[in-house]
Amino acid sequence: MHQVKPSKKGKTVRNISKRLLFNLIFWCLVFIFILAVRYYDIGKIAFINLPVHIPTSRIIVNGLILGISIGFFYTLVESWLESQELYHHSLGMIILLRTSYLFLVSGVVLSVVAFLNYLMDVKQDNINELVTNPLTYIFSATVRFLLIGALVGNFILSIFHTLRAKIGSQDFNNLLTGKYREPKVENRAFMFLDLKSSTTIAEELGHRLYSQLIRDCFRDLSSSLVKTKAQVYQYVGDEAVLSWTLKNALEEENCINAYFHFKEELEQKKEYYQQTYGLQPVFKAGVNIGLVTVVEVGVLKRTIVYHSDVLNTAARIQSLCNQYQRLLLVSEAIKNQIGEGKFSFELIGDVLLKGKTKNVKIYAVEQI
CATH class of the missing domain: 3.30.70.1230 (Nucleotide cyclase, GGDEF domain)
Structure with missing residues (x-):
C-alpha cells in the first residue's frame, strides 16, 4: 500500500506545535510557582493593606493566564527572530537579543494581567481605587517580582535554545x-x-x-x-x-x-x-x-x-x-x-x- 508522506507545510505546523506546547507548559509552571511563592510569603496581594486570603484557584488561574499568554507570544517572537537570521550572530549576541525581545513581551503581558487583577480587586473592595491607581498597581512589588522571574526564565531559555542550536538539537x-x-x-x-x-x-x-x-x-x-x-x-x-x-x-x-x-x-x-x-x-x-x-x-x-x-x-x-x-x-x-x-x-x-x-x-x- 502506498504510504502518503506528510507535506512540508504539515511538518512545519507540527514543529511549531511542539515548540508552542513546550513554551506553554514551561511558562505556566514558572508563573504558578512564582505566584505561589510570592502570595504565600507576604500573605496578601499587591497593595491590599489588610491580610486577605488568596485562594489557590486565583493563583492557578493567574499563573495559567500568564503562562499561556507569554508562551503563545514567546513562540511567535522565536519564529520571527529565526526568520530574521538570528543565529547568524555571535552566541553572546543571540542570547542578548532573545532575552531582550522576549523580556519585552513578558513585560507587556504582565502589565495587562496586572491591570485585570486591579479591576478584580477594586470590584471585590480589596483596595481603594482612590488611593491606589492602576499604574501604581501595575508597578507593585508583586508584578516586579514576576518580571524578575520572567527575566530569569527568558535568560535560561535563551541559553538553552542557543546551546541547542550551537551543538545541534x-x-x-x-x-x-x-x-x-x-x-x-x-x-x-x-x-x-x-x-x-x-x-x-x-x-x-x-x-x-x-x-x-x-x-x-x-x-x-x-x-x-x-x-x-x-x-x-x-x-x-x-x-x-x-x-x-x-x-x-x-x-x-x-x-x-x-x-x-x-x-x-x-x-x-x-x-x-x-x-x-x-x-x-x-x-x-x-x-x-x-x-x-x-x-x-x-x-x-x-x-x-x-x-x-x-x-x-x-x-x-x-x-x-x-x-x-x-x-x-x-x-x-x-x-x-x-x-x-x-x-x-x-x-x-x-x-x-x-x-x-x-x-x-x-x-x-x-x-x-
Missing part, C-alpha cells in the same frame, strides 16, 4: 540524556560535502577571504539541513560531514535531496558570490549508508562520534568526484535504499577504493 538532546554513554550500533547515512577546486580558490582569494567564503557557504547550508533533517557531524576545513538516521535519510530521499537543496540555495545567491568573491562556489559530495557504532567521548569537551568503515567509504567516494567529473556520487547501498523515482542513477564503475579489499559499485546521481 539531536546531539544536544543525546548529550543531555546520556544516550550514547555506552556504545550503540545504528544504521545511518553520511554525506561528505566538499568545495570543488578549493586549493585553487584559496590561492586566488587568500586565507582571509577564503575563510569568509566557507563561512558564507556553510551558513547557506543551514536551510538545507533543516529541510532534510540532517545533522552536522563535523566541519573540517572546507568540508562538512552530514549524518542522518536511517528513517530520516530515506524520508523524502533526504540524504540525496540535501545536496540538491544546497546546490539550489547557492545558485539563488549567485549574484552575491560573484560580487563578493568573483566566483560561484560548487560543492561535490559522496554518500554512503550502513551500520556504525555511536559513542559519547571526552570529559572537558564532550562530543558524539561515529566509528565505522561506512564513513571511510563515503569519504573515498567523494574523493572520486573529480576523477569522474561528477558532483554527486553514491554507493550501491544508497541506490538500493532509495530506488528509482526522483533521481537517475548512472553506474560509474565497480571500484576498488583505497584501503578496501572488495570493490564497491559507485553511482552518479542526477535529478530527473
Whole structure:
C-alpha cells in the first residue's frame, strides 16, 4: 500500500506545535510557582493593606493566564527572530537579543494581567481605587517580582535554545540524556560535502577571504539541513560531514535531496558570490549508508562520534568526484535504499577504493 508522506507545510505546523506546547507548559509552571511563592510569603496581594486570603484557584488561574499568554507570544517572537537570521550572530549576541525581545513581551503581558487583577480587586473592595491607581498597581512589588522571574526564565531559555542550536538539537538532546554513554550500533547515512577546486580558490582569494567564503557557504547550508533533517557531524576545513538516521535519510530521499537543496540555495545567491568573491562556489559530495557504532567521548569537551568503515567509504567516494567529473556520487547501498523515482542513477564503475579489499559499485546521481 502506498504510504502518503506528510507535506512540508504539515511538518512545519507540527514543529511549531511542539515548540508552542513546550513554551506553554514551561511558562505556566514558572508563573504558578512564582505566584505561589510570592502570595504565600507576604500573605496578601499587591497593595491590599489588610491580610486577605488568596485562594489557590486565583493563583492557578493567574499563573495559567500568564503562562499561556507569554508562551503563545514567546513562540511567535522565536519564529520571527529565526526568520530574521538570528543565529547568524555571535552566541553572546543571540542570547542578548532573545532575552531582550522576549523580556519585552513578558513585560507587556504582565502589565495587562496586572491591570485585570486591579479591576478584580477594586470590584471585590480589596483596595481603594482612590488611593491606589492602576499604574501604581501595575508597578507593585508583586508584578516586579514576576518580571524578575520572567527575566530569569527568558535568560535560561535563551541559553538553552542557543546551546541547542550551537551543538545541534539531536546531539544536544543525546548529550543531555546520556544516550550514547555506552556504545550503540545504528544504521545511518553520511554525506561528505566538499568545495570543488578549493586549493585553487584559496590561492586566488587568500586565507582571509577564503575563510569568509566557507563561512558564507556553510551558513547557506543551514536551510538545507533543516529541510532534510540532517545533522552536522563535523566541519573540517572546507568540508562538512552530514549524518542522518536511517528513517530520516530515506524520508523524502533526504540524504540525496540535501545536496540538491544546497546546490539550489547557492545558485539563488549567485549574484552575491560573484560580487563578493568573483566566483560561484560548487560543492561535490559522496554518500554512503550502513551500520556504525555511536559513542559519547571526552570529559572537558564532550562530543558524539561515529566509528565505522561506512564513513571511510563515503569519504573515498567523494574523493572520486573529480576523477569522474561528477558532483554527486553514491554507493550501491544508497541506490538500493532509495530506488528509482526522483533521481537517475548512472553506474560509474565497480571500484576498488583505497584501503578496501572488495570493490564497491559507485553511482552518479542526477535529478530527473
